[in-house]
């Protein structure tokens with residue numbers, strides 16, 4: 518095989534990947550698709566076989582800690598395409614990326630901003646910064662990209678100097694530095710956990726915080742450093758593991774006590790869901806925004822007695838030694854949703870979950886209007902708010918059929 522054959526083979530794989538992404542994500546911007554056709558992803562993920570590298574759906578994990586937890590990856594191409602489209606990057610833009618990894622997304626950003634733009638990409642991990650720098654230089658992007666070793670939650674650039682901030686690692690709260698560094702109207706594209714559940718947000722800087730332009734479900738490698746605050750309650754001896762926000766008070770002993778209840782309540786809701794229904798995210802929001810006790814089941818183990826199956830990525834309510842989750846019995850025409858609850862408060866928890874599922878079933882497509890603002894100032898009335906340390910996420914359900 519000659520060098521030209523190899524180039525052609527890479528090119529064909531890249532084109533195939535981009536075509537598949539466009540088939541399932543028709544809203545991807547043409548400039549982003551072009552950039553993805555131009556940048557050889559395999560040069561940033563030499564660990565992965567070529568076919569896997571260009572399959573389009575998979576992240577390639579590149580670094581783990583001693584306990585096997587993921588520290589870095591080359592993000593999944595469909596997700597990168599989505600984030601870049603929503604960032605609204607144009608030729609000449611200045612873009613700040615938090616989480617350089619091995620530099621793939623930074624290379625795409627260099628294609629998008631062109632020779633008159635600037636990409637500042639930050640990673641907390643010095644080894645990765647060196648790899649990213651090497652990869653970007655080898656492909657001719659050294660004049661456009663600056664790689665910085667730092668905690669990306671810190672202020673790195675002057676106020677109001679950046680057109681877009683793209684955060685490629687997930688946290689529970691936002692950094693005020695991201696808002697300060699953005700120009701008015703600039704976009705922040707970031708993952709954010711909301712009561713144990715991942716969300717991907719596109720936020721537009723306004724005078725009084727951010728308006729949310731897009732809100733969907735995607736997960737990321739957890740952020741380290743200043744904003745590394747999430748926690749899991751996970752233990753081989755528990756029938757379920759859960760992801761919880763840092764302000765949730767639950768302990769593993771309380772969860773164990775709840776799940777020792779051998780007589781759970783199972784309340785049918787009468788609502789059906791096809792498992793891949795994209796509107797399911799609206800149910801997660803109904804529960805998450807209205808119930809401070811919301812957590813997410815991340816793992817379901819066989820227990821000493823049969824438990825009704827949990828819905829995929831299930832939100833659950835956890836209050837002391839009582840616990841409830843959304844159950845899903847698979848039938849030919851979709852999943853029959855139920856509320857399954859354990860512990861002394863099981864009837865009340867099951868009723869709360871049932872009500873949310875029923876309301877969602879009446880108007881599955883309804884999504885609330887969302888804004889994100891720095892803490893402080895009076896809380897507006899009539900909104901369901903998730904309060905974090907630095908920011909709060911406000912959701913307006915007033916137009917919902919409740």
Ligand SMILES: C[S@@+](CC[C@H](N)C(=O)[O-])C[C@H]1O[C@@H](n2cnc3c(N)ncnc32)[C@H](O)[C@@H]1O
Pocket residue numbers: 588589590591592593615616617618619620621622623639640641642645667668669670685686737738739740741742743744
């Ligand atoms: C999913 S990877 C980034 C993927 C990458 N942008 C790409 O091109 O595919 C997430 C990265 O965020 C980095 N990271 C985690 N916490 C960080 C922090 N506080 N500041 C900067 N980078 C951080 C990790 O070291 C990791 O390399």
